[in-house]
Amino acid sequence: MINVTINGKEIQVPRGTMLLEACRQAGADIPTFCHDPHLQLAGSCRMCVVEAKGRWNLLASCVMPAENGMEIETESPSVVEARKIILELLLARHDLSCHTCERDGDCRLQDYCYRYGVKESRFAGEIIHFSKEDPNPFIERDYDKCIMCTKCVRVCKEITGAEAINVKDRGHHAAISTAFDGNLADSTCVFCGQCIMVCPVGALTSKVSMGKGKPYQVEKVLTTCTYCGTGCTLELNVKDDTVVGVSSNRDERYSPVNQGALCVKGRFGWDFIHAEDRLTTPLIRKNGELQPASWDEALDFAAAKLKQIKEASGPDALAMFASARITNEENYLAQKFMRAVIGTNNVDHCARL
């Protein structure tokens, strides 16, 4: 263990602990854009800089291991000055259409500008446009809002393994791009949307959720994905009793299988829930046609038929296909129904198909 003093408070941390971790442990709130605990370190946004006594420059706390005896200030005048100027530099290239932004209210750039009182940028020069029309139906790429944290590049490589995007060009022309700057559909992109999950601003958003609700208007309900058997945890975003999106919970405790990572179906395949042709009323076949009926009518009809067949041909003339899609509770009741109520073991589901 080594001793570090953070804002006058002495703490002990294991050797090798990054300053960012140490500062947070000491209760300091350090702003970051590029840091992500699940991704390799970049150290590039420089928002997490802190002042160490005796050092000529500021230290990026996310990539600097704490050293014994360090004395750290996390909000000293030069730290605050650096953060403000960085924010102003980013604002100078940022498309400030917050009013129509999908991330309005859940945006690190907004948060930090608010925190440091950065209302506008003194660097009011040329605005370079990076926006990218990409005709894919999943991911909106609005690089006029990109702050170049490269989390999308890292998550694409390190979590998904697709390596579809990287940084092209240099200096202030640098931008996120696929190989040869093409569309995502022509790249190795698998549209998992992990890039949306890590984007700290509104540069990458879901086209499926677009316009359906701002982050602070939605309630997030933790649940398990309805597709394959992996059992990924996801959050259904709900507004006005309607599912308007899917987001990730990256906490291993709540997302033990996938740590927030999803596939294209889990992240973008949810609007079937409100498809226009959802069945919302029971149907009974009358004169060869399926026609709407009341619950009582339909249940009575079904019950009578089951009873009739059971009495006429015995319980084994009936069978049930339960389902690999419904819950354990429902499957349990389904087989209990067939066994205890109908009296047959003719119950199966599509495990084989």
Place this chain on the structure above:
Amino acid sequence: MTNSIAELEKDAKAIFLIGTNTTENHPVIGYKIRKNVRENGAKLIVADPRKIELAEIADVYMRFKPGTDVALINGMINVIISEGLLDQEFVDQRTEGYEDVAASIAKYTPEYVSTITGVPAEDIKKAARIYAEAEAAAVCYAMGVTQHSTGTDNVKSICNLALVTGNLGKPGSGVNPLRGQNNVQGACDMGALPVVLTAYQKVVDEPVRQKFETAWKVDKLPDKNGLTLTDAINKAYDGELKGLLVIGENPMLSDPDLHHVEEALNKLEFLMVQDIFLTETAEKADVVFPGVTFAEKDGTFSNTERRVQRVRQAISSLGNAKQDWEIICELSNRLGYPMKYSSPGEIFEEIRTVTPSYAGISYDRIEATGLHWPCPTEEHPGTPILHKEKFNRGLGLFHVVEYIGPAEHPDNEYPFILTTGRQLYHYHTGTMTRRSSALEEHKPYNEVEIHPNTASRMGIVEGEFVKLSTRRGSIELRAKLTDILEENVVFTTFHYKEAAANLLTLSEPLDPVAKIPPYKVCAANLEKI
């Protein structure tokens, strides 16, 4: 899975994928395998008739002829035995039946197996060595292994492979079926199977029945095994089965040989369907009950690694739709067996009392992190790894498995081998994904994968409509030229009702044990339109 998903990312030093296109069908597991290979240098062996994505980063890729799985695995076991790579201690202490298998395996030399599978003998040797020499090696497989007339044999041979190398019961090892549907594991655990009640308690066991008779307060539970899904369709076809209740299934698209299924359903006196959409099956029903989606219900799903996790209701039931459990209760009430539950939680509490492997799991315990069954008591931490100290039956049993091969072979009339499966952007019969705007916009039509040489020989170009036929029927769909498969193999998916692959597939012979139809191999013909 005998082991957990997380182990594939960290603990497995070698991973053998056979009959699983993991990155398309279990994408998140695919990410983890890729990460293990890239970051930890785990070795990867891929065996698949198609050169799937993960084959690109594999140490060995074996493109074997569809349906020759047993031969391939036996070949690997042959190498392991003949090169002395077996885990003798494990074989001696934890297994039985090894000698018989060793004797039966002797003829499956890599050279012989090569003539059956088309895989070079050297690759079989290399794969066997990587798997056997790894400190911990995991096998993962999916429907590519099971959906054959010899599916059970395929799985048994994989078990032999794991047993002979001691790759069971330790982190990073195991025999790991990757299950295709969100709650297929749970449906099995809950006894939605014709031969078992919950937790695989056999219906033919008197004491088991007695336990349930007491718990459910019924005089007598049926004591003979019921009909499997595929048997039920056949019985309906024969007129012996009169009534069928279908909950959230779509046999009219998912079952093999759809013409046969349709005729069978037509013969039913009564078909009841409970679903969220008017599926191809629901269209044929006498009564249809609107159920709800996962977003509208509470409960639990059990994933492929046996982890029981919460499903939470996010929105109210749409329109007049009812909770699926309520529909069953209502029916039951009307048939004179009152079912009264206030919530899925209450049902789960009942499940615990009759299901030993779920007894220790409660909604409270899985509020955040799901638990792996078996979890017999409230104090039990769950079981991510099965068979640690011993197998369920005590010793691990080797099975002699001989290569039989697929049921239908290409001939002059049907010169291609058709194999079917899924793709990344759609799921099963497409009921949900084809109504998901983005997924449907991205992949709106079905394709048949054809080797470019075959295509050029037949004058077929990319995107052109072609006719794909088998003895059961034919569909028209677009050609996709790709060299990920052999020249005499074609592949298509079963998601699309307008070009339904299961009009083509074989409904028999079923696997004699698991009653799985042979979706993965049939003889087909391809024609330019």
Place this chain on the structure above:
Amino acid sequence: MAEEKRIILEYADQINPENAGEYIKVGGYKGLEKARAMSRKDVIEEVKKSGLRGRGGAGFPAGLKWSFVPEAPVKYVVCNLDEGEPGTYKDRIICQKNAQAVLEGMAICGTAIDSTKGYIYCRGEYPYVVDLLNKAIDSAKEAGVLGDFDIEVRMGAGAYVCGEETALIESIEGNRGEPRFKPPFPGVEGLWGVPTIVNNVETFAALPYILSNGGEWFAGIGAPKYPGTKILTLTGDVNNATYFEVPTDYNLRDVIYTLGGGIKNGKKFKAVQVGGTSGAFIPEQNLNTPIDFDSMSAIGAALGSGAVLVLDETRDIVDVVTRIAKFFEHESCGKCNPCREGTFRAFELMEIINDGLGNAGDLDTLKILGRVMKNASFCGLGQAAPIPIQSTLQHFEHEYKRKFL
């Protein structure tokens, strides 16, 4: 005083640098021979004793750097020949005059840290130097002097930032030329993740002489805290714009007026920029400063690569600095915010001022921006980019203000 002292360049133009035999005839490869007879620890001690400090610009003690290298099955020696600093060409001269000394120096380092593989990262604009080095390596191998030490030449593609050691490593690995954060330092985790010593051409070239003549001999030359010689490249408004090798206690005025022959066309001196494009502009009153690392630091300047750019009284400082700002705007790799956006905005402001459209507020903005870039940038590029602006604002602010309309 006021004379050159040639060690590295002693036999310049007298021997063929490609030919190991000719180098051996003038005492070459004696240092390596000596090093190989010593223990690894003793070689490092000898280098420490010499006081040799990195000649690429950072001035880090070479022996100390080597001593940090941990035991590992594979280690690399990398020679930084990405000489991208405008006005700097001393590394090219060293190669063209005495390439074998560079190879020998790398092999000595290899002996000291137990590495058998070296890379020379050569700037993309020097294709002929790559040819020369390859021939020199072949010749040395033929002569058998390198033993089991192998050297490979890799070529850059014109990125200034790849002169930064970690960006250079990324580039050799085939990645984008972007710096890595430190720690871990390359000495611990460098090329392909293994311990790697990156030193400048001039640093390596000094090693054979240190080993053959002894560390103490070297330590006695020039400034005590930055001993030895330094090769300077003199450019700009001087009569004798060429390269020189001088002891490190040589002073700036003598560089310009003695070796450089004074200002061209009888004009007056205005400023001198030392250390390359990122160096500070030094006014007349500081000309009596010795060129060694610490003396230059004391006046807010840096010896850097040893480039010396002299401006006469007619030069428009603001215009010169604007061009320099454009250089950094072009060469920023784009990784970190302060440098990527800062170099762009600094150039924008400099253009505004240079075009007569600036005001006092712009100078304040430049000052605060420069401070943040220096304090918060990821690597030396962004940290040093504002120095020309800051140093001219310090000494020549009147020239900026004169531009305001």
